Amino acid sequence: MAPKKNSAKRPQPSTPKPSAPARIVKVQSSDGHILQADVRALLLSSTLAATIKGYDDENKPLEKLEVNNVVGFTLKLVLEWCEKHKEDDPAIAQAEKDKKNIFIPSWDRHFLTKLPMGNLFDLITAAYHLDITGLINYGCKTVANSAKGKSTEEMRELFGIPEPWEQPSTSTATWDD
Amino acid sequence: MDSNRNSLKNMPELVMEKILSDLDFFDLISLRKVCQSIRFFIDNFRKMNPKLQSIRITVEPKSIKSTYRFLDNSERLIIYQTLPNRSSLLKWDQKKRILANSNYMDIFLKDFEIFWKNQKLKMEKFQLDLAGNPLKIIYGIRKILAANYENNSNFELGKFEIETSNPCQIPKILSKINPKTLEIWNKNDEKEYWDLEEISKLNQWKNAKKLTINGFYVDPEIRISENFEKIDLIFEAISWEQVLEFKK
Numbered sequence: 191m192a193p194k195k196n197s198a199k200r201p202q203p204s205t206p207k208p209s210a211p212a213r214i215v216k217v218q219s220s221d222g223h224i225l226q227a228d229v230r231a232l233l234l235s236s237t238l239a240a241t242i243k244g245y246d247d248e249n250k251p252l253e254k255l256e257v258n259n260v261v262g263f264t265l266k267l268v269l270e271w272c273e274k275h276k277e278d279d280p281a282i283a284q285a286e287k288d289k290k291n292i293f294i295p296s297w298d299r300h301f302l303t304k305l306p307m308g309n310l311f312d313l314i315t316a317a318y319h320l321d322i323t324g325l326i327n328y329g330c331k332t333v334a335n336s337a338k339g340k341s342t343e344e345m346r347e348l349f350g351i352p353e354p355w356e357q358p359s360t361s362t363a364t365w366d367d
Numbered sequence: 368m369d370s371n372r373n374s375l376k377n378m379p380e381l382v383m384e385k386i387l388s389d390l391d392f393f394d395l396i397s398l399r400k401v402c403q404s405i406r407f408f409i410d411n412f413r414k415m416n417p418k419l420q421s422i423r424i425t426v427e428p429k430s431i432k433s434t435y436r437f438l439d440n441s442e443r444l445i446i447y448q449t450l451p452n453r454s455s456l457l458k459w460d461q462k463k464r465i466l467a468n469s470n471y472m473d474i475f476l477k478d479f480e481i482f483w484k485n486q487k488l489k490m491e492k493f494q495l496d497l498a499g500n501p502l503k504i505i506y507g508i509r510k511i512l513a514a515n516y517e518n519n520s521n522f523e524l525g526k527f528e529i530e531t532s533n534p535c536q537i538p539k540i541l542s543k544i545n546p547k548t549l550e551i552w553n554k555n556d557e558k559e560y561w562d563l564e565e566i567s568k569l570n571q572w573k574n575a576k577k578l579t580i581n582g583f584y585v586d587p588e589i590r591i592s593e594n595f596e597k598i599d600l601i602f603e604a605i606s607w608e609q610v611l612e613f614k615k
Binding site: 307308311312314315318326327329330331333334335337338339340341342343345346349350351354 | 372373374375376378379381382385386387388389390391394397398400401402403405462464
């Protein structure tokens with residue numbers, strides 16, 4: 191490998207990837223549902239990755255992860271998404287973290303647009319708590335796409351927000367200086 | 368714990384910002400009318416920038432037309448009209464909307480405020496075409512311009528163009544912006560005399576580089592400061608000495 195110009199200071203990218211066969215752990219939702227997931231899928235969540243690392247560092251056996259702020263229904267969706275993306279190159283997620291024009295792959299588009307808006311927000315909130323960059327990005331983009339070009343009424347309907355009782359104040363104009 | 372359904376209103380800030388970043392300015396204007404908490408968030412959303420090239424506002428006796436032209440050369444026309452029974456009609460693109468119990472002027476001013484407040488860096492042109500003497504709108508616009516002007520959060524304005532039959536309106540607006548070029552048109556067909564005494568005291572008058580006055584006679588005695596690189600005026604009567612003076 192020819193050395194690159196500015197690579198002197200840069201450490202070699204050596205993200206420790208678990209190359210062992212699928213390691214399945216139990217994940218428990220806030221309402222007590224117990225699901226199963228591949229650790230590689232769970233590593234997409236920075237929060238869970240840190241917990242898992244904690245166990246591994248201390249050589250404690252990891253039997254069950256508790257996710258206290260996500261209910262079973264939503265957690266199932268999260269795990270489904272993570273399972274689908276567990277083989278993604280982590281560099282892609284990193285590069286997309288602050289990118290503006292995010293392209294939603296067709297599997298994700300289908301997965302997210304079929305959800306009712308309330309479930310989608312639950313999923314985004316869960317992704318936020320669990321710090322899953324890709325899911326936050328795709329979820330937000332899906333919400334934005336569904337709002338684009340809509341009028342205020344259409345947006346109220348879309349987001350299930352009732353019309354406020356009082357009209358916005360109409361006394362903004364001042365006649366004197 | 369999940370009885371409070373998650374909705375757009377209670378999304379974390381990071382999520383909200385990501386969603387808003389993906390919407391264009393008109394989507395944000397519609398969205399901010401959805402509810403109070405969303406409006407609060409959007410109004411404090413720093414990345415919001417309409418990226419305007421120019422704004423043209425035409426005020427007629429019962430309607431206001433506003434044209435927002437963006438840097439990518441796209442244009443959006445919004446028309447605000449009054450309807451009987453204290454309601455207003457809004458028209459934009461192919462869409463229409465009737466708002467009960469509202470004043471079309473207030474709605475226009477709120478929309479205009481969002482554009483003006485969020486514009487960054489510079490804008491090429493601000494055009495104002497006023498029929499009659501719509502005081503409420505003039506003072507409304509003035510208040511919005513003043514908020515930016517006094518906070519020093521002003522963007523650079525290339526040209527201010529105003530068409531009016533009432534030149535005493537001009538300083539009210541001009542005193543709250545800082546255009547490089549000033550272009551004034553008389554809306555009446557007949558040329559009239561306009562006393563520049565008041566306006567020529569404004570710093571904005573002194574700071575402008577180009578000046579054009581169409582349809583008004585001005586007093587040749589007026590001191591035209593040296594700042595103007597280019598002037599276009601009509602005098603009612605002018606002495607040869609004054610011509611020589613101006614030629615300098």
